[in-house]
Amino acid sequence: MSESFVPSSLDEAIEFCQSAMPLRKIKDFLDRTALSADLKALLYDLAQFTVKVGEVVVAIGRRMISIAMWLAQTIPNTALGVTVALALTAVIGTVPVMGGFLAVALQKLLLLIGLTAGAIEDLRQHAMKDAIDRMARQFAAFNGGVVA
Structure with a gap:
């Protein structure tokens, strides 16, 4: 299937x-x-x-x-945004002296920015909404009459 x-x-x-x-x-x-x-x-x-x-x-x-x-x-922009954020974190971590500290300090911020930027682009292209709607429909049969 x-x-x-x-x-x-x-x-x-x-x-x-x-x-x-x-x-x-x-x-x-x-x-x-x-x-x-x-x-x-x-x-x-x-x-x-x-x-x-x-x-x-x-x-x-x-x-x-x-x-x-x-x-x-299906939502490649979100995946790309997260990938770029992780790559930037790794690059920052290689900087001598303060790189490790900066990588730890900026990791969550970079991930949030990358995830958000990618998700916004996927939303603009309706890819995110379509994917989430499809997933919800696939698991709706397990609902068994329970209202969410």
Whole structure:
């Protein structure tokens, strides 16, 4: 099933979550990224997250990681903004004497600016809204009549 599929029943939503890429492929994907080992471990732990719906164990974590990977492709300006902010932080950290201190002090600010600038551009292009609406529809079947 593709990321654009919207389940219309609980059974379809469970099947949709179960059809996410297997943990082995998620681990291979994470191992090929330039993420820190701690973040890779955290994302892999998230991928292993499951919930029990009736008698069925649903691999919702694998679907969440798949959606995150899809979002990185769908809202590229936000991903690029965060990437640039992280790169700037790394470059600042290499400056002798005060670089490490400046990198720590500016890291959150740069991430916030990069994330915000990228998200604004994605919002202008309606990519962010479309992606978030699609995700909300995909998980709506789990709502089970509970009003948010």
